[in-house]
Amino acid sequence: MPALAPIGVRPDRYLPIMESAKAPPIDPAKGYRLQQLGRGLFLVTENAYQSMFLVYETGVVVVDAPPTYAKHLRAAIAEVTSLPVTHVVYSHSHIDHIGGVKELGGQPILIAQEETARLLTRARDPNRPVPSVTFKDRYKLQVGTQRLELSYHGVAHEPGNIFIYAPEQRVLMVVDVVFPGWMPWRRLALAQDVPGYFDQVAEIDRVPFETLIGGHVSRVGTHADVRLQLEFMADLKSAAATALKTTEIGREIDPADKANPWAVFDNYIDRVVVQCVNTLTPKWQSRLAAYDVYIWDQCYAMEQSLRID
Template sequence: MPEIAPIGVRIGKYLDVPTAAKGPPVDPKKGYRLQDLGDGLYMVTDNIYQSMLLAYDKGVVVIDTPPTFSSHLPEAIKEISSQPVTHVVYSHAHKDHIGGTHSLGGTPIIIAQEETAWRLKRDNDPDRPIPTVAFKDKYTLTVGGKVLDLSYHGVGHLPGNIFISAPKQKVLMVVDTVFPGWMPWRRFAVAQDVLGSMSQVEEIANMDWKTFVGGHVERTGTHEDVDTQVAFYHDLKDAAGQALASTRPGEGVDAADMKNPWAVFDNYVDRVVVQCVNTLAPKWQTRLAAFDVYIWDQCFSMEQTLRIE
């Protein structure tokens, strides 16, 4: 098993990114890549963040505006349409996905779930304009014969994070929930509800779509990618549960520290996490890109979820 650095410890080199996790390269002169998803729908990405564009006869709908490449969005839009941006859809409230909206110019209609609208009103961030349309459970946007179905499936990554479906193109976009070919970002992508996020990944696996857009990484996803993440999450939950059941607090702690409950408990949690990491590494270290970068975070998060939630 290769060296896997605990949080805060750096090693000489991380594991190589598997070829299967990589996507087509981005032209450095452009700073973005367009991928045709069919019938006027495109993914635009810098191979770190992803958004979507839907072109129709009178305009363009933009789904998310990541600041990492938002300055390139007007250029990308010109590649697919000469029409103005008429609508913006927010996947959720996080600034790293919608903080570039002003780069689009104009006054498009902004659509989001109610929780997202509430958070943006609270935060009063000029980089994240407040939605003009807020929905509770479902909203269908129909423009020029093109359809986007927006739906809210409860708390997972963040309250207000929605599913965005293009039914004709058989494309599903759910941001910060599935990471095709990759280990999810640290601590289940900082999910506010870990078990809720896991349930949503399983829900995505059972839905009818052909292409998945997750908001991150180098490529779009397949059902096989989603099934792989479901399997990893099941193994992670099992490994953390077994470690919790077989680890006793206080074992190996210096007798002089036994009256320090913080030290005793920190030692206990660390040993649970070490066992979790060691259980998962042989099977998963070569299957998920950046396994070694965030596996400690995932085991810490699952340990806490199972123990106190």
């Protein structure tokens, strides 16, 4: 067993966050950090969630409004311009990224992929209004002299999760897929399609961006961050595949439990995951922030996908 607390066991403390994963600190008086990404394009974050907004001649386009800091988002916009928010782009349907949209005020045009519209219609959540403009594959949002290119690349994190690309500024925002400098959120960011998730990270690397907004954690990303995550994911897949093939079913279980197929299988899966974690830890625990927090989850998600997908 590696010296990492398994799921359900609280460590004295987690591994320290390496400097390469950190961003400038948040001003406690403001509660957010504002970062310019190019002409009229800005990141807003409290170093856990990320949004961006684009200022054009007569208004502002917001991409995502997390409920945790939607009021801060309004303050951040006011630092830059007094123009109204005219459009909001939903990256996808999840509450933690768009549940603060009403805090922006006014009646902006809401834009999303059609699967996001379907999920929000089903949810009937007054804090996540159904978008009035939807698209299937691609949508070009031209506002004054500014442009955002929205595109859908299939299911990975969830249906409807889109790429938002600002071509002039060479900024790409894709939420809950790549986590620059960090271990992905648990179980490959709760990916609903794990093979699709692998494909999508590779597709992100093919976009000609200079700055990547991942929607979470502290700093912006680069192609080097995408390739680091791809390398980790390849190692994860290899380690889980090897563990599945080399772990003997029923070897370390009380004979009295062998008539219980659920117990036999649970014992096998747990030992597969231990081997997967042991394989990855020497190389990766010092390369991705919060490696120790979610490595068990990643190995569970990977071995499950390899068995059933």
